[in-house]
Amino acid sequence: MSRRRSRGPVGLLAVLGLLLTLFAASPALAASYRYWSFWEGTGGKWGYATQGPSTARPADGTTLGFRFSVSKDAGAEAAQPRTGADFEAVCGGTAAAEGKKRVALVVDFGVPGDAPAGETPPQEAPRTACAQVAPEATAAEALASVAKPLRYNGAALLCAISGYPKSGCGEPIADAEPQASASAAAPSSGGGSSGGASSGGGSGPSAGLLAGVAAVAALGAAAVWQSRRRRR
Template sequence: MGLLLTLFAASPALAASYRYWSFWQGSGGNWGYATEGPSTARPADGTTLGFRFSVSKDAGAEAAKPRAGADFEGVCGGTAAAEGRKRVALVVDFGVPADAPAGEAPPQEAPRTACAQVAPDATAAEALASVAKPLRYNGAALLCAISGYPKSGCGEPITDEAQPKPSAATAAPSSGGGSGPSAGLLAGAAAVAALGAAAVWQSRRRRR
């Protein structure tokens, strides 16, 4: 572990940010980073869920939040409850142009909202699919695209040289598969571990 930390500190060229869809749960009108991914989370009736596409330096609470409030009544207030179904309010924020992959642009500027009516045992992913197809996942069940955006890529690391400059447009409001870029983070850690193993092997060879 100490070797991994040393290599991260000594390798400024390693990716520090990730471009991905983060997953949020609403509580009291505010957003909190989801503790599990949409493919396993089973929201209760009256839940508000948010998804935000952005380049974020850290996975978790520091990622960019959806730019619309976590307001269940505002999204589902006009949808009558139905027996044997649950209502889940969804906020899908495609982000800003600065965070879009090369050659692409967010399909719309403002966050999209929808009220999903799904089976009582439906997952967050199933609720999202009912209102925002097509979805795309990678082999590790990481959510890669919503409504076909982006067309390619999935939680890829962004080098310091390539990542967008911070701006007011990309900052999260103060009120503000896995839920974060777990695949990207694991890939980065694996690369660092490989570098560390190579360094140790070279050192042993020189001693022989």
């Protein structure tokens, strides 16, 4: 009987230790993502898009932005395109055409520090283009008219613009990796997103991870208390 009593707490603590290890290795620590974010311009400023480019149908005179970066949050806190949302600056020299709408596009390939291993951004400065497309065209179709080839994954997430990057799609990035965009970026494209995976937000461990660790610690303390109680 005494042997069984001594093994119980030890076995429970071993299981708790394993759970703590699993919590520590969980994706919750990967609070950043490398992806193309999607933005809409309003009054010269960028706002994170509320729809993805494959469903958004911009009106004539709209300005859209796309930014590739490593961002802590897949949302309004992501890195924005590093140039203003100025329709006239992009499409001012393009005459309106009957049966077409004009959409100003800003494509920011980001900074070298955010590029996947072995790759570099196609150009340093953001690329701009005025797309003339059918009135019912989506943002994705407007983008495809000026920045092919595009690459998507099975979930219709925009993975590459003009072939960049060559691989990968919204993958989580370990916090240990360098993240240049946090300090090198002004606005960024995200939103209803080119896709952009969601992250827990904030700059520290996620609330789920902290809660898990706390639960494990509480169970461990209970196991020790129970072991001492049995020995009395």
